[in-house]
Amino acid sequence: MGFINTIPVQEWVDLVTEWITDNFEFLFEPIKEHLGDFIEWLSLSLQWINPWIFMLFIALLAFFVTGKRFGLATFAFIGLWFIFNQGMWEELMDTFSLVITASVISVIIGVPLGIWMAKSNIVETIMTPILDFMQTMPAFVYLIPAVAFFGIGMVPGVFASVIFAVPPTVRFTNLGIRQVSQELIEASDAFGTTSFQKLFKVQLPMAKKTIMAGINQTVMLSLSMVVIASMIGAEGLGQRVIESLSRNQVGLGFVAGVSIVILAIIIDRFTQSLNTQKGE
Amino acid sequence: MPVIKVENLSKIFGKHPAQAQKLLDEGFKKEEILKKTGNTVGVNRATFEVEPGEIFVIMGLSGSGKSTLVRLLNRIIEPTEGNVYVDDQNLSNMTSKELREVRRQKMSMVFQRFALFPYRTVLENAEFGLEVQGMEKEERSKKAKESLELVGLGNFINQYPGQLSGGMQQRVGLARALANDPEVLLMDEAFSALDPLIRKEMQDELLDLQERMKKTIIFITHDLDEALRIGDRIALMKDGSIVQIGSPEEILVNPANDYVEKFVEDVDRSKVLTAQHIMKRPETVSYEKHGPRVALERMKEEGISTIYVTDRTRQLKGVVSADKASEAVKNNVTDLNEIMETDLPTTSLDTSMQEIFDIIHDSPVPIAVVDDGKLRGVIVRGAVIAALAGSEVSLNGVH
Structure with a gap:
């Protein structure tokens, strides 16, 4: 085996990353600054709201979104109160801001990409292995270039989250559009739609549920990235988990973990009921 | 002057249509071509004309190419060869923009499984064709409502298709097609998914409507009784080719070949013969x-x-x-x-x-x-x- 030298993949990747860092600084710097400011502003705004009003507001929203049922509303209120009670309110808002930002960016990138994939078989063939790669690569690995590009803090956390969380939205958008029945596409064509009209009047409305399921996945994945992202300084509940790990404080870890679970359940149920709400 | 004129229209599915076309011209059969080239002959050199106000029925068993043929007429499926003239305009060499105009103004289609948009109300479904044309909301609502009245659904405009029975859904499909006021109505097995009683009712209604509107209708069916009931002329298809074109009587009384004869063997003659x-x-x-x-x-x-x-x-x-x-x-x-x-x-x-x-x-x-x-x-x-x-x-x- 000794007759082939180690291929210098590591060096290559290092070089490429370095090159990107050096040459795209003009791009990374403003992103870092503005996105960082935005997340901070969002988190501070959320914290500015009186926690009790916030809890009530979320509970009310849950009540209406779930079709005037008390289940989610009650859970959301008690869950949020528990987090507040445990003194994790600020962390919760940081995490929440990060998840929202990462999810919105993922959707903005993912949906058009999915549409493109659905419209072109070539794009689908190219994208599928890339998406597989993105999803199977251990999430930790994304942190390394994220730090290289954006330093430490919230922004690299968002960056890593987006890479990790965007594939489901892309996949489900592609799938949803491709699943629209042939007859409906024919009907659309037969009435003389342009491909733009077909997309917005037929394909996207028909694929809406599937796309929403993908977005739900994306949101959950970016939440799961929160703990990992806190290793590079993203503030929030994840930081408490890392802290408890390094100080061997089981209690703190448990409380922070449960808070994340509560947040996850609330977000998941919210996005799901948004999906099932109309057109039954 | 015919509204629709079809000349040597062929469709071959597969990777090497040219090769298959050549074999077809040499007189090979559908199965032989499939075996030799792996291509499926959808429609084999169909030629016919449809007069204004006529109900022209294209009939054949499943796999005979009738549904492909009707889709070639508005180029939802690209023909491999041949020409389709609508009002003397050749669809085959139109740009996609011109083609869109023809689809918007001159031809509408009704589908076997209705193909309604489930997230749109009955009214919004009927409006679809007009909406695509860019018509103002008020005007298109008015036209769509008229069209829904015509098919007897004036009271259901705010329902969703999923809330209606099959027969009513197909009425919506018909109303959607009529709202455009097209010259030509393409109906692809439009009543086949309905149960027999409703089907008959719809046939009668179509004939009533036709009496008033005098559209040119191309109607696809696999049901001979249906073809005889509503068709002014019938084209019988087998393996992608048109075997016989004629009035219902001609088809029944003088079948062109054994295939047609077999087809008409089981017909309830008492309904057709006079x-x-x-x-x-x-x-x-x-x-x-x-x-x-x-x-x-x-x-x-x-x-x-x-x-x-x-x-x-x-x-x-x-x-x-x-x-x-x-x-x-x-x-x-x-x-x-x-x-x-x-x-x-x-x-x-x-x-x-x-x-x-x-x-x-x-x-x-x-x-x-x-x-x-x-x-x-x-x-x-x-x-x-x-x-x-x-x-x-x-x-x-x-x-």
Whole structure:
């Protein structure tokens, strides 16, 4: 085996990353600054709201979104109160801001990409292995270039989250559009739609549920990235988990973990009921 | 001038259509081409014309290429070869923009499984074609509502398709197609997914609508009864080729080949055949020239027991039986008017056999077929039975 030298993949990747860092600084710097400011502003705004009003507001929203049922509303209120009670309110808002930002960016990138994939078989063939790669690569690995590009803090956390969380939205958008029945596409064509009209009047409305399921996945994945992202300084509940790990404080870890679970359940149920709400 | 003219229209599915086209031109069959080249022949050089206001039925079993053919007409499927003219414009070499205009203005389609948009209300569904054209909300609502009224769904405009029965859903499909006010309506197995009673109702309604609107309709079906019921002309397809084009009678009475014959074998003939198909040339005497003696003589010659009495212009006057005639001869009665029966069963040329059953059942004498008062033929019981068995008809032929 000794007759082939180690291929210098590591060096290559290092070089490429370095090159990107050096040459795209003009791009990374403003992103870092503005996105960082935005997340901070969002988190501070959320914290500015009186926690009790916030809890009530979320509970009310849950009540209406779930079709005037008390289940989610009650859970959301008690869950949020528990987090507040445990003194994790600020962390919760940081995490929440990060998840929202990462999810919105993922959707903005993912949906058009999915549409493109659905419209072109070539794009689908190219994208599928890339998406597989993105999803199977251990999430930790994304942190390394994220730090290289954006330093430490919230922004690299968002960056890593987006890479990790965007594939489901892309996949489900592609799938949803491709699943629209042939007859409906024919009907659309037969009435003389342009491909733009077909997309917005037929394909996207028909694929809406599937796309929403993908977005739900994306949101959950970016939440799961929160703990990992806190290793590079993203503030929030994840930081408490890392802290408890390094100080061997089981209690703190448990409380922070449960808070994340509560947040996850609330977000998941919210996005799901948004999906099932109309057109039954 | 025909609204639609189709010339040598072919569609070959597969990777090497040119190769398959060549074999097709050399006269190879569909299966042979599939075996040799891996290409499937969808439609094989179809040629026909459709006149304005006509209901042109394309009929065939599944896999015969009829659904492909109808999609070639509005180029939802790209033809491999051949031309489609709509109002003398050739669709085959139109740009996609021109084609879109034709689809928006001239042709609408109704689908087998309705193809309604489940997230749109009935009204929004009916508006779809107009919306695509960029019509203002108010105007398109108005037109869509009119169209929904036309199909009897005026009260359901705010429902969603999922809340309606199959028959009603297809009415929405029809209303959506009619809202554009197209010249040509393409109906792809439009009633096949409906249960038989509803299907018949829809057929009647389509004929009613057609009476008023005089659209040109191309109707695809696999159901021969349906084809015979609504078609002005029928094109029969097999393995992608059109085997015969003709009026329902022509198809039934003169099947072009064994395939068509087999196809029409099971048809309920009583619904399709009319008096003119089964009537015989009548034996008559004229009361102005002839007396009972001649009448009796004629009956003896022909071996019949009754004879019809007409005037010189063949206007039907009555019927005389052999018994009455011989009695008259004995009693020296010379005027046929005195002995003939004037109350006799008559029917017109286009009375269906089903109706003839009822008349002939109670009648001791053959039925007279009358057109404008003139005696055109007679129907005897034997002819009815023979026609149902499918033999007698071809002897008479159709005019």
